[in-house]
Amino acid sequence: MLQFMDFEKSLVNLEHLANSVPGALYQLERSPDGQLKFNYVSQGVEAIFGCSAESLANDVTLLSEIIHPDDLQSVLSSMHNSARYQYLWVKEYRVIKNGRVSWIYGHAVTSQQADGSTLWNGQMLDITERKMLELKVEENQRNLMLAERVAGLGHWQLDLETGQSQWSDTMYNLHGLDKSRVTPSLALTLERTHPEDRQAVTDAINAVKQSGARDVEHRIMLGDGEIRWLRQSGIYRIDEAGREIIFGTTQNITDYKELELKLRETGGNDEHTGFYNRRLMLQSLQRRFSLYQAHSEHQYYVMVVRVANNAETLKAVSKIVRQNIQDYDTPGCLGKGIIVVLMSTLSAEQNKNCLQATRQLLEQHGIEHKIALESAQITDLRFDDVLLRALN
Structure with a gap:
C-alpha cells in the first residue's frame, strides 16, 4: 500500500514539475502509418498554442489550424526527416494564437519504438520577443x-x-x-x-x-x-x-579625387603659399562637409590661421603650417591673410596638438596671428558655418 501511495505521489510531483518549467513539455507519437497523437502535454501549452492540453490531446489536428500556414509544411517535413533519420528535432516556427502571430522554438529527442512508431519527447518555448x-x-x-x-x-x-x-x-x-x-x-x-x-x-x-x-x-x-x-x-x-x-x-572617393587632381593641374595653387587657392579650397571644404552630412562618423575639423596679408608673411606661415600638419591634411589660402587647413584625422586631441605646435612656432618667429580649431556641429547647415566660427 505504501509503495502504491509513493507511486501516486511521484506522479503528482512529476505533473507539478512539468507544469512549472517554462513553456510546455510533451510526448508526441507518430504511428507506423503516419498518424500523430499527443500521449502527454503539460498545461503550459495553453500559453504556447492558445488551446488547452486536453483539447490538443483529444484532437491533434488542431495543429494544422494553430501553426502558421506558411510554416506548416516545413514543420511536418522536419518531423518526417527527424523520424526517418532518428536525429534530434529542432525547429523555430510561427503559430497563430488568439489572432496574433507568435514564434515558437521546439526541440525533442527522437526515439523509434519496436512496433515502428516514433516518439518525440520535448519542450516548446515562446520565443516571440527574442525572435x-x-x-x-x-x-x-x-x-x-x-x-x-x-x-x-x-x-x-x-x-x-x-x-x-x-x-x-x-x-x-x-x-x-x-x-x-x-x-x-x-x-x-x-x-x-x-x-x-x-x-x-x-x-x-x-x-x-x-x-x-x-x-x-x-x-x-x-x-x-x-x-x-x-x-x-x-x-x-x-x-x-x-x-x-x-x-x-x-x-x-574616386570622383572627388579625380576632380581635385584636375583642378590642381589647371592652376589650383596659391602663388604665395603653394596651398590650394580660394576656389579650390572652398570646393574641398564643401565636398568634405557633404560627406560629413551624409556620414557623421567622418568628423569635420578645420584649423584657421589669420596673419598679415603680405607675400613674405604668407610664405613664412605656410612653411610653419606645412611642418605641423599631416600629409593628408588639406591646406588652402582664402586670401586676405587667411589660411585654412581641412584636417584629415578624426582625433580631436591630435588636431589640438597640431594647433598648439603651429601657434608655438608662430610665436617663436614673432608672427602676429590669430589661430583657431573648429569642428562641425549637427546644427551646421553649410561649411561656411564652421568657417565663420573659427574666424570669429
Missing part, C-alpha cells in the same frame, strides 16, 4: 547593406595581433574582389594598395593607436588595371578579450 529582436537586427543589417551600396561605403574590423579582418559585403565590391575567393586581412589590403601609398596606409594604422582615430586617402589597383581612390577612417579600441582592434569605414 522579433533578431528580425529587427536582420532588417537593420539589410538596410545598412543597402545604404552602403548606395553610398559606396563599407565597414570593417581589423585585429592588429593577427592581421585578420572582417569586411562588410560592400568592402569586397570596393576592392573588386569575389567574397567567396578571398579572406580579408591587412596583407590583402596592402597587396591591393598602390605601391606609392602603402607606407601611408601603414603609417595611418600606427598613428591610430596613438591618436585613437585616424583616416587616410589612398589608391588601390583593381584586377583590370583600374585605379580607385578610397578614404579609410578608423577608430582604435581594445575589446573585452584584450585584443587591439581597429573599427573603420571605407568610401570610394
Whole structure:
C-alpha cells in the first residue's frame, strides 16, 4: 500500500514539475502509418498554442489550424526527416494564437519504438520577443547593406595581433574582389594598395593607436588595371578579450579625387603659399562637409590661421603650417591673410596638438596671428558655418 501511495505521489510531483518549467513539455507519437497523437502535454501549452492540453490531446489536428500556414509544411517535413533519420528535432516556427502571430522554438529527442512508431519527447518555448529582436537586427543589417551600396561605403574590423579582418559585403565590391575567393586581412589590403601609398596606409594604422582615430586617402589597383581612390577612417579600441582592434569605414572617393587632381593641374595653387587657392579650397571644404552630412562618423575639423596679408608673411606661415600638419591634411589660402587647413584625422586631441605646435612656432618667429580649431556641429547647415566660427 505504501509503495502504491509513493507511486501516486511521484506522479503528482512529476505533473507539478512539468507544469512549472517554462513553456510546455510533451510526448508526441507518430504511428507506423503516419498518424500523430499527443500521449502527454503539460498545461503550459495553453500559453504556447492558445488551446488547452486536453483539447490538443483529444484532437491533434488542431495543429494544422494553430501553426502558421506558411510554416506548416516545413514543420511536418522536419518531423518526417527527424523520424526517418532518428536525429534530434529542432525547429523555430510561427503559430497563430488568439489572432496574433507568435514564434515558437521546439526541440525533442527522437526515439523509434519496436512496433515502428516514433516518439518525440520535448519542450516548446515562446520565443516571440527574442525572435522579433533578431528580425529587427536582420532588417537593420539589410538596410545598412543597402545604404552602403548606395553610398559606396563599407565597414570593417581589423585585429592588429593577427592581421585578420572582417569586411562588410560592400568592402569586397570596393576592392573588386569575389567574397567567396578571398579572406580579408591587412596583407590583402596592402597587396591591393598602390605601391606609392602603402607606407601611408601603414603609417595611418600606427598613428591610430596613438591618436585613437585616424583616416587616410589612398589608391588601390583593381584586377583590370583600374585605379580607385578610397578614404579609410578608423577608430582604435581594445575589446573585452584584450585584443587591439581597429573599427573603420571605407568610401570610394574616386570622383572627388579625380576632380581635385584636375583642378590642381589647371592652376589650383596659391602663388604665395603653394596651398590650394580660394576656389579650390572652398570646393574641398564643401565636398568634405557633404560627406560629413551624409556620414557623421567622418568628423569635420578645420584649423584657421589669420596673419598679415603680405607675400613674405604668407610664405613664412605656410612653411610653419606645412611642418605641423599631416600629409593628408588639406591646406588652402582664402586670401586676405587667411589660411585654412581641412584636417584629415578624426582625433580631436591630435588636431589640438597640431594647433598648439603651429601657434608655438608662430610665436617663436614673432608672427602676429590669430589661430583657431573648429569642428562641425549637427546644427551646421553649410561649411561656411564652421568657417565663420573659427574666424570669429
